[in-house]
Amino acid sequence: MFRRICVLLFAFSFLSPASEKPNILFIYTDDQSYRTVSSYPESYDWVSTPNIDALAEKGVRFHHATIGTWCMPSRATLLTGHHSYGIESMRMEGAYPGSEYDPEQCRFWPSVFRENGYQTAQIGKWHTGTDTGYGRDWDYQIVWNRPRYPGNSGAYYYDQLIEKNGGDPRMRKGYSTDNYTDWALDYISGREGRDPDKPWYLWVCYGGVHGPFTPADRHLDDYPDAKVNDPVDIYPPRPGKPTYSRTVEQWTRGSEGEPVLVRGQTKGGISANGKKTLSDWVRQVNQAVKSLDEGVGKLVASLEQSGQLDNTLIIFTSDQGFAWGQHGFQVKLAPYDANIRSPLIISMPSRFPEGKVCEHPVGGVDIVPTIFSVAGLDLPWEMHGRDLTPLLENPEAKEGARPVLTVHTGDSYGSNTDVVPIAVDEASRSKLYMRGAVPWWVSLVDGKQKYIRTLIPGEVEELYDLAEDPEELVNLARFASHRDRVIELREMAIAELRRTGAKMVETLPEVAPLP
Numbered sequence: 001m002f003r004r005i006c007v008l009l010f011a012f013s014f015l016s017p018a019s020e021k022p023n024i025l026f027i028y029t030d031d032q033s034y035r036t037v038s039s040y041p042e043s044y045d046w047v048s049t050p051n052i053d054a055l056a057e058k059g060v061r062f063h064h065a066t067i068g069t070w071c072m073p074s075r076a077t078l079l080t081g082h083h084s085y086g087i088e089s090m091r092m093e094g095a096y097p098g099s100e101y102d103p104e105q106c107r108f109w110p111s112v113f114r115e116n117g118y119q120t121a122q123i124g125k126w127h128t129g130t131d132t133g134y135g136r137d138w139d140y141q142i143v144w145n146r147p148r149y150p151g152n153s154g155a156y157y158y159d160q161l162i163e164k165n166g167g168d169p170r171m172r173k174g175y176s177t178d179n180y181t182d183w184a185l186d187y188i189s190g191r192e193g194r195d196p197d198k199p200w201y202l203w204v205c206y207g208g209v210h211g212p213f214t215p216a217d218r219h220l221d222d223y224p225d226a227k228v229n230d231p232v233d234i235y236p237p238r239p240g241k242p243t244y245s246r247t248v249e250q251w252t253r254g255s256e257g258e259p260v261l262v263r264g265q266t267k268g269g270i271s272a273n274g275k276k277t278l279s280d281w282v283r284q285v286n287q288a289v290k291s292l293d294e295g296v297g298k299l300v301a302s303l304e305q306s307g308q309l310d311n312t313l314i315i316f317t318s319d320q321g322f323a324w325g326q327h328g329f330q331v332k333l334a335p336y337d338a339n340i341r342s343p344l345i346i347s348m349p350s351r352f353p354e355g356k357v358c359e360h361p362v363g364g365v366d367i368v369p370t371i372f373s374v375a376g377l378d379l380p381w382e383m384h385g386r387d388l389t390p391l392l393e394n395p396e397a398k399e400g401a402r403p404v405l406t407v408h409t410g411d412s413y414g415s416n417t418d419v420v421p422i423a424v425d426e427a428s429r430s431k432l433y434m435r436g437a438v439p440w441w442v443s444l445v446d447g448k449q450k451y452i453r454t455l456i457p458g459e460v461e462e463l464y465d466l467a468e469d470p471e472e473l474v475n476l477a478r479f480a481s482h483r484d485r486v487i488e489l490r491e492m493a494i495a496e497l498r499r500t501g502a503k504m505v506e507t508l509p510e511v512a513p514l515p
Contacts, residue, residue: 021117021199022348022374023312025188025299028078028203029292030071030125030210031332033321036289037343042470046226047286051297052345055316059347060356060395064445064466067317067342067364069408070332070434071210072099074319074364075128076413079108079137081368081383083407085502088414090129095150101129103136106414109368110137110201112380119198121187124180124205134166140193141165142183144176144207156207157214175216177208177288181295188302201371204299208292209322215287222290226283231325231338233473234259234278238327240475241462242454244439245336248328251278259325278325285324310350313374315367318342326471333408333438335452335462336472340406348374352392360391360401361445384500403446405496409504410434418503420455432456442508444493451477451489457509461486480515487514 034040039053039061068074072092073084080087089102110120110133121140126132130148134141144160146153149169152161157176161169172179184204186192194200215222235253238246254260259278276284296316303309319342323329326338333339344362346352351374365385372379373387390400409417412431420440423429432455433439440455450472452462463477463486476482490511497505 021376022351023199023308024201024371024375025303025312025314026201026203026371027206027296027299027314027316028124029206029208029316029318031320031322032209032289032292032318032343033324033338034065034341034343035321035338036209036286040343044226044228044282044286046223047289049289049293051293051300052316052343055296055300055314055347056345057355058349059314059345059354060352060358060392062344062346062362063357063359064337064361064404065317065342065344065363066320066340066361066404066406066443066445067344067367068320069335069340069406071127071319072097072411073409073413075205077364078367079110079128080106081109081365081379081381081385083365083384083405083500083502084409084413085407085417085504086384086414086500090413091416092411097127097146097153098150099127099129099147101131103131103133107381108133108137109372109380110203112377113201113375114139116375116377117198118375119195119200120202121193121200122203122205123183123187124176124203125207126205132163132166134163139195140187143205145169154212156210156212175291177206177291177295178216180204180206181298184295184299185302188299188308189306199375204295206292206295209285209288213281213285213288215284216291219287219290222287223283226286227279228282228324230259230278231327232471233327234325236328240460240478241327242456242459244433244437244454244456245327245334248437250328250330251325261330281330282324285322313346313348313351313371315344315346315371317344317367331437333434335406335408335441335443335450337450337466337470338472346370346388346392353395356395358391358395360397361404361447362388362391363404363406366404401447403444403492403496405493405500406443406445407497407502408434408438408441410440415503418507420504420507420509422457422509442493442497444489444496446489446492449485449489451486451493453490453493453508453511455504455509458512459509460512461490461514463489478515483514 038047039056089105093100126143126145162172251259260275320340323339370388421428421432442453444451448467450464461477464472477486
């Protein structure tokens with residue numbers, strides 16, 4: 001008996017505090033559509049992302065995820081657990097992309113993890129106020145602080161000003177995706193920054209594949225035969241759509257008949273006589289994704305080599321997607337899957353099933369409650385999303401799904417969204433229309449149906465059957481046979497806005513009459 005007790009005590013002595021709680025690795029890319037990940041059936045058949053696909057084989061791939069609508073609010077949601085209208089004091093300020101917030105009014109949840117024994121770390125792009133939260137939210141941080149240095153904010157891939165642990169910025173050479181991966185590997189392996197006696201949360205925020213969509217030099221010859229078909233509605237008219245979507249013209253026919261961008265034709269440094277085609281652009285974007293895929297593979301391998309893989313929850317997603325010709329767009333922001341739908345893969349084989357696909361829609365606000373649940377911590381404040389662990393445990397469950405609300409309020413947050421603006425002058429128009437392109441909107445996905453309400457007086461509502469019409473071409477709200485369902489989803493969206501404290505619900509503009 002004494003010998004058995006000694007053996008047990010000896011074994012227990014090797015268990016560090018880090019083994020009591022799971023580590024969390026959150027890999028977060030930028031403007032990466034689900035169409036760029038080859039394990040998604042909607043990807044182009046020539047796309048190859050073997051490391052991201054391997055992660056999906058070891059976890060749960062969510063078919064329909066809407067994490068955000070553009071860079072800053074998506075990140076703010078993942079720091080607070082709130083939709084943009086619940087993020088008080090966050091604001092754009094100064095030269096773009098300057099932004100600020102009051103940490104007393106806008107608390108970020110990593111501080112709560114620190115209070116509960118976790119070490120928190122963040123590496124990569126920072127796009128949420130000049131205050132990065134080092135020493136308050138983060139124990140270890142290597143960041144490209146875009147809001148603090150507007151003059152360097154376009155340097156997505158090379159020559160970035162990098163702050164380390166709140167210090168003065170230093171110019172860093174090299175390809176940013178590779179830099180971020182190397183710094184994350186240093187942390188995971190314990191070479192730098194990581195406390196071996198604590199569980200950790202690491203948020204790796206890649207700048208790829210944001211414009212200028214620059215691939216690493218080693219990938220410039222990849223996908224030599226890449227070709228894409230023209231999206232059905234790349235050119236107007238688009239009957240049944242709201243005005244802004246019906247008339248958008250960001251593409252025109254080139255001399256050879258294939259679409260070329262109306263603007264920004266040399267963006268990214270690769271041009272064909274100033275007229276890059278749609279296939280050129282899509283090829284370039286997917287070339288840039290290759291280094292992200294390599295990074296994912298290296299991070300997972302480091303976890304395995306260091307013996308941490310079994311005790312680490314891995315989340316892979318992007319702030320939102322990006323349209324390339326669909327509905328005439330070359331932008332995010334708009335409520336269509338082509339514009340904003342992201343890949344989302346969550347893996348922890350020691351706890352959750354492997355190689356499964358969850359068809360239920362999920363949102364960015366759901367990720368934070370899920371992280372708290374897996375870590376075994378209570379939520380510090382009321383959050384707008386739901387814990388996804390029941391879906392992770394049973395991804396193919398037929399029951400238990402909830403409608404997913406997504407809201408676009410431009411660059412307005414918190415109480416600045418209490419009243420929906422009406423475009424009566426330049427100031428109100430610039431608030432209502434993000435960069436003059438896409439106005440405020442509310443969307444609700446219920447199962448395989450999506451409802452959209454554009455927040456402009458008299459605009460048509462939209463209803464799409466995502467199973468029968470995944471490209472969202474036919475607005476069913478314009479048919480009398482779908483009138484009752486439109487009204488039902490409209491009321492569900494309003495109820496969800498009320499549940500989550502959106503004061504804008506009191507000033508929603510009237511919609512166009514239904515047939």
